[in-house]
Amino acid sequence: MKxxxxxxxxxxxxxxxxxxxxxxxxxxxxxxxxxxxxxNIKTARRAFRKMDRSFPIDDKExxxxxxxxxxxxxxxxxxxxxxxxxxxxxxxxxxxxxDPGQILVGIAQALGxxxxxxxxxxxxxxxxxxxxxxxQLFSFHGYLPIDRTKRQQAIQSLEHxxxxxxxxxxxxxxxxxxxxxxxxxxxxxxxxxxxxxAVDITGEQEWIRTKSVGDWxxxxxxxxxxxxxxxxxx
Amino acid sequence: MKxxxxxxxxxxxxxxxxxxxxxxxxxxxxxxxxxxxxxNIKTARRAFRKMDRSFPIDDKExxxxxxxxxxxxxxxxxxxxxxxxxxxxxxxxxxxxxDPGQILVGIAQALGxxxxxxxxxxxxxxxxxxxxxxxQLFSFHGYLPIDRTKRQQAIQSLEHxxxxxxxxxxxxxxxxxxxxxxxxxxxxxxxxxxxxxAVDITGEQEWIRTKSVGDWxxxxxxxxxxxxxxxxxx
Numbered sequence: 009m010k011x012x013x014x015x016x017x018x019x020x021x022x023x024x025x026x027x028x029x030x031x032x033x034x035x036x037x038x039x040x041x042x043x044x045x046x047x048n049i050k051t052a053r054r055a056f057r058k059m060d061r062s063f064p065i066d067d068k069e070x071x072x073x074x075x076x077x078x079x080x081x082x083x084x085x086x087x088x089x090x091x092x093x094x095x096x097x098x099x100x101x102x103x104x105x106x107d108p109g110q111i112l113v114g115i116a117q118a119l120g121x122x123x124x125x126x127x128x129x130x131x132x133x134x135x136x137x138x139x140x141x142x143x144q145l146f147s148f149h150g151y152l153p154i155d156r157t158k159r160q161q162a163i164q165s166l167e168h169x170x171x172x173x174x175x176x177x178x179x180x181x182x183x184x185x186x187x188x189x190x191x192x193x194x195x196x197x198x199x200x201x202x203x204x205x206a207v208d209i210t211g212e213q214e215w216i217r218t219k220s221v222g223d224w225x226x227x228x229x230x231x232x233x234x235x236x237x238x239x240x241x242x
Numbered sequence: 243m244k245x246x247x248x249x250x251x252x253x254x255x256x257x258x259x260x261x262x263x264x265x266x267x268x269x270x271x272x273x274x275x276x277x278x279x280x281x282n283i284k285t286a287r288r289a290f291r292k293m294d295r296s297f298p299i300d301d302k303e304x305x306x307x308x309x310x311x312x313x314x315x316x317x318x319x320x321x322x323x324x325x326x327x328x329x330x331x332x333x334x335x336x337x338x339x340x341d342p343g344q345i346l347v348g349i350a351q352a353l354g355x356x357x358x359x360x361x362x363x364x365x366x367x368x369x370x371x372x373x374x375x376x377x378q379l380f381s382f383h384g385y386l387p388i389d390r391t392k393r394q395q396a397i398q399s400l401e402h403x404x405x406x407x408x409x410x411x412x413x414x415x416x417x418x419x420x421x422x423x424x425x426x427x428x429x430x431x432x433x434x435x436x437x438x439x440a441v442d443i444t445g446e447q448e449w450i451r452t453k454s455v456g457d458w459x460x461x462x463x464x465x466x467x468x469x470x471x472x473x474x475x476x
Contacts, residue, residue: 040380134361140350147380147382148381150378
């Protein structure tokens, strides 16, 4: 496609009070876009106004990706033909990482259009940095199975990879299942396996702790019902 | 250990002109530390002064981690006992991710000391964001083997995982071997496999392109001798 369009990947805060972790280039980046494809328009608009009081929200075109990124694909293609700077914004963190965005970015890449990622907070990376676990070799697995037996098998399989290859195995859980997940982890894992739990990263209640499973068992924390990252390490 | 120490994980720019990707909290963070454990003191000092002209470099204590992080462990422990705010800084990007830092962070975690990660540019994450490849399931593998046969096997094994599980497989190469790596990838991978190559991320020559191996073969790029990220996807 012959177009001068550029696609900007815009990060957003991952905690209510975490805006200071956004990059210095943030305001300049959002101002340079004329169109936004946002996972959630309301969240994005509120965040942009929080960061930039005079951000001209109503001069921009807003398209909601929602839960069906595929459905925005045709519209995204047509906008790419307009020589526009298009921003992609997810509901929290970096678009395309454990969040929508990659179908649209894949379209831009297939058409040879310039894609520019803007650095910002990402809970997977921040948890791994602060975990003390191996940052030379790691895998992100998304959600583990909900079924009890399958989840148990998944945990055992991740622990096996951690023990043999040294890989840090990262996964997430929906907030209301945090306690069930922790229970499953402490029941299945070896006592000497190291487990990191990270909650409210960049927020006021940030809590990132790595202990051996044996140590966790001595004092089982009550996890808040907020997004958590778990990392199984060696 | 009973101490009020805090460990701050400080990111640093990953390209000469990439300072605008550092977080708004950057200056406040570095000013709050009294001691720095830096992979390379010279690089860290220069970066801090670039970001903050009046940063009081000589009021801070500087300890070089260098290539032997283990050797700084005892000193790190003794500093933790001093109720200090200690910054860990790598030579580029985020400490502990494909860079030194995790041995020291692991010590802090084992002692129950607060570890606070500061968001910032990371070439692995930024390349993955901009690749259009799967960001729900990904692995980072560091360097692939140098030996020709072993490297070939590693590439085939990563491609197999990408094709069967959909995982994005990320690895790095030392700049002077970029061309040899690309040659190996194009020789081994199936033509329909998608390959992302990312160079000079956040820099003026930033170039992040995803194409099928078939398309790459039609027009093989001459990669600059600068750090590159490669991602094999489906």
